[in-house]
Amino acid sequence: MKVGMISFAHLHAESYASALKALPGVEFVGIYDEDNNRGKEWAEKLSVMHFEKLEDLLKTDIEAVIICSTNADHCRYTVAAAEAGKHVLVEKPIATNFADAHKMIETCKKQNVKLQIAFPVRYLPSVLETKRIVESGQLGRILAIKATNHGSMPGGWFTEKDKAGGGAVIDHTVHVVDIIRWMLGLEFKEIYAEYDRLIHNIETEDCGLLTMELTNNVFATLDTSWNRPSAYPTWGDVTMTIIGTNGVLELDGFSQKFDIYNNDVKKAQWEYFGGDMDYLLVKDFLEACKNNTPVKVTGEDGLKTLEVALAAYESGKRHQPVAIEEIRN
Amino acid sequence: MKPGLKVGLIGGGTMGSTHAEAYRVLDNAELVAVADLVPERAQAIAARTGATVRSATEIIADPSIDVIDVCVPTYLHRDFVVAAADAGKHVFCEKPMARSLKEAEEMKAACDKAGVRLGIGHVVRFFPEYIRAYNKVHSGVVGKVAVVRCTRGGFALPTAWKDWYANYEYSGGLVLDMIIHDFDYLRWLLGPVERVFAKGTRGRDYNRLEYALVSLKFKSGAIAHVEGSWVNSGGFHTRFEIAGEKGLIDYDSRKANPITLTVNKAGGAPGVPVPASAWAESPYTTEIRNFINVLDGKEGQIVDGNEGYESLKVALAALESIETGKPVNL
Structure with a gap:
């Protein structure tokens, strides 16, 4: 192909x-x-x-x-x-x-x-295993989720509103929102957000914290901040704590790593050795094209995650929770 | 008999027992009397410390006692603190200060009127990791603070006398009883809170699994997230992450255990590893030492009634937000 x-x-x-x-x-x-x-x-x-x-x-x-x-x-x-x-x-x-x-x-x-949105985190082996555990019912009914998708500040056009659509909130809301929808079969109903430009001298916000109401009486928070300093041993994280009536699962998606201490670099570094999610994403997309089967992450999936990010921006302006329905059109 | 201040302890549960140990260590205070509705608990503390078992009324009325330490359930704090202040005693009261702002105001007023000191047991300000982090932040290690994340809990709902922790009207649940520690620490670290938004399992399908996530915006601009859990995830632990303009502080109590002990059960069955703490001095002792030294004129007070009151306000705002689904401005 x-x-x-x-x-x-x-x-x-x-x-x-x-x-x-x-x-x-x-x-x-x-x-x-x-x-x-x-x-x-x-x-x-x-x-x-x-x-x-x-x-x-x-x-x-x-x-x-x-x-x-x-x-x-x-x-x-x-x-x-x-x-x-x-x-x-x-x-x-x-x-x-x-x-x-x-x-x-x-x-x-x-x-x-075919239109597929690049959500590579769905292909992370630890995320797939988490989905399997959740679906097995071991955790019981899901009550709440605490998530983070931290990063370092990417710079360039990522910090220009007209090119990126926003800063840390739009950049780091969509991955975890997609994972929650796909893994737990839940939809997002209402979003509250605190965000601000607190670290870098840039046009957009660099810190964000979303508090969200989902279907099935589930609530969640998501920290989207670009607040890993340049001295941090890696680029950022994807973490989720899932609280169920019968148990708790803590996922740290990039924790398959070892520590490197090297005199030339002067900071600790984490070397990730888990599965290559980008490779698995591209492979899966091309197989869907070749075999004419449905793609795993559709345009509609992408749209649903965008709704949450745009609701978060609206909430930050009003300092009130914003219903997804309200901003949808 | 030791020289120094004479202390009467009201309430001999978990916290009362812990405070009793602190008085054994101090050389300028002595626990002379203990009261508890469960006689065996008071007797156990008396046996360890040499204090006399008496009723709360007798202890408060005793003119030879200088300080009353109140370790009763939250909803009873006001009655004992006010009675002790009216009798002219200095009062050290466990956190949270009270179940409502009105009760807390009455406690402050009674102590002010009697001219006695009031101290509130926000002990996290005396934990070495939290003090170190506070000092590092104030020496500029992370620059101006941007986002702070705190975690506390990971164990099932505490069981105690008459199951009072489970009674929302008595305890206020984990937001008022436990993560008020983090609200107090964050206020100490970052200054006053502007806005609180929170969600929790209470009011949904609670069933003794209490979990809450709180979002705070501070007047300094900083944003904070506090997680509180009375859901078992392997036992009690705390975490904090303080990210700022030029650095980040990351602490997880599960990664800071100097000792991990695993003892096999009878018949060779594997045991459960239990982390053991290793303090030079218990933070609970440091906390009581501060209050006693304040009364002796040797130290400034770390957590007085006003501080306890302000932290109570934040916790009650979080509860209000959970109930209404709206942010609460302070």
Whole structure:
């Protein structure tokens, strides 16, 4: 199967590119990037073709594209690829507003191409095992969830509101919200958020704390803060504590690591050795394209997570909880 | 008989027994009398300390007693503290200060009127890890504080006299009884609270599994998250993470155990590992020492009635938010 990539604006592009190079039966054809120099550099580094024009990449016989642009560009690239008949794997969040998200979903449906949102955390082996345990019923009925998706401050366009749609809240709300919906079959009803720019001299918020009401009388909190200092041993975390009537499960998604102390670096480092979720994500998406089976994470899934992030922004403005229904349209 | 202040203890449960040990260590105070509705509990403390078992009324009326230590269930604090103050005694009272702000105001007023000292047992301010972290933050290790996360609990609902912890009207549940420790610490660390939003299992399908998550916004700008759990997840533990402009402090009591002891049961069956603590001095002793030294004029007071009152306000705001589903502004 032949695959192309559109834009290397998002940091995850490199890891998806490695997956494309490593996957048997996959031919990574080439790259288009709105930043011509960046596109050229990556194409050379990865020994693939460089396309100066998007239409030239889309004219080739590639069957699918992976889009790692800024969040605001997701819509126009997805629509262009879908109209050229290519399946789309697009980085999260699906978009920065509902209109774009709807347009992406509708266009892909109309063009009969697959649209998957890149939620790699679903493919993390520890997350899959957590899902298995929850579904086994060992925890009893779920009462509450405490979650974190911390990170370091990514910089660049991630901190520009018009390109990213917001800061730490939109960036780090969607992963865990997706996991909770998928793992527990729950939907989000009402969101309260505290967020602020407290650490970095940037345009957007860098700290966020969401308190959420879910279906089945479940409540949850999620810390989305970009507050890992540069001295921290790793980039961040995904953690969940799930409280059930019959037990408690604590998940630390990236805890399969060892510690490194090296005099040249002057700080402790954590070396993760768990499963490569990005590779598993790309592999699964391409298999769905090849076998014409449903993708695991749909555009609608992406839209549901965007609803929570946008409700959080509205709550932060009002300092009141905001119902998802209210902001939906 | 030791020189120094004479102390009468009212309430010989878990906290009363712990305080009694502190007076044994101090050389400027002596526990002379203990009262409890369960005679065996008072007798056990008396046997260990040399104190006399008496009724609470007798202890408060005894002119030779200088200090009353109140370790009764929360909803009874007001009655004993006011009676002790009216009798001219200094009072040390377990946390939370009271079950309502009105009760706490009456306690403060009674102590002010009598000209006696009131101390509240927010002992977390005397735990070495919390003091160290406070000092590190104030020496600038993390820069200006941005987000703080605190955890407390991980054990099943405590059982005590008449199961009073389970009675919301008596104890206020874990938000008022337990994570008020974290609210008090956070206020000490970050200053006044602006807004509280909270959710908990109480009022849903509680069934003795109490769990609460609290979101706080401070006037300094900082955001905090407090988790309180009376759901068993392997036993009592505490955590805090303090992230700021240039650094982060991370503490987990489960990773700071100097000793892990595993003793096989009879017949070679594997036992349950139990962490043992190793303090140079119990923080409960340090806390009582501070109050006694305040009365002796040797130290400044760490947690007085006003501090206890402000922390009570935050806990009651969290309970109100859980009940109404709305944020509460302070």
